[in-house]
Amino acid sequence: MPRRVWVTRARPGADRTAERLTALGYIPLVVPLLEVRPLDVRLDLDGVEALAFTSLNGVAAFAALTPDRTLPVFAVGDATARAAQTAGFAAVRSAAGDLTALAALIRGEAPGCSILHPAAVEPAGDLAATVGPAARVRVVSVYETRDTGAAPPALWDAVLLHSPRAARAMPRHLAGGIAVALSPAVAAALSDQAFAALHIADAPTETALLTALGKPGPAV
The missing domain is CATH 3.40.50.10090 (Rossmann fold)
Incomplete structure (x- = not known):
């Protein structure tokens, strides 16, 4: 199960997402792919x-x-x-x-x-x-x-994508890990990626996005 979760959205929204992840027992990794x-x-x-x-x-x-x-x-x-x-x-x-x-x-x-x-x-x-x-x-x-051009975290289990723009800004040819998309449109922008799994939120809300992430894995 995922524990280290890469947050790709721009700040300050990324920091609010990180707070929610921490409260749920995940380890958030805030590395925005976008800046506003x-x-x-x-x-x-x-x-x-x-x-x-x-x-x-x-x-x-x-x-x-x-x-x-x-x-x-x-x-x-x-x-x-x-x-x-x-x-x-x-x-x-x-x-x-x-x-x-x-x-x-x-x-x-x-x-x-x-x-x-x-x-x-x-x-x-x-x-x-x-x-x-x-x-x-x-x-x-x-x-x-704008794209930040940031590299992914060294170690991550899952990545959250809040928008098609963030999905398009993902470094190409990432392999492994779970991608969690806010909507089918976001998921469509990830079609050339080789994730271990792709989850799509049932509704275009962050609460649904975090539900699609699943439960956090054990501490290591």
């Missing part, structure tokens, strides 16, 4: 009726650019929703799922609305296209994600 850099952009909120966040990084970058917390928020999942609430937004709705679930929430609760989506320069998915004509979604890049 906020962008200094001018936000145009004229006519915007709501915000849509698909990541904690989007919340943090947007919150640093403006003190405005009056707009209602649609968040992709519960962790992103909590981040928005912590940042000071009062009206927050969580889709408790993935991009498709968020789009469905927007179509159901904000038809015809003008929605701003603070996102990465290269977002993992196209929210505007997924929502379709039911609402007007405008994307603004508020941060960028």
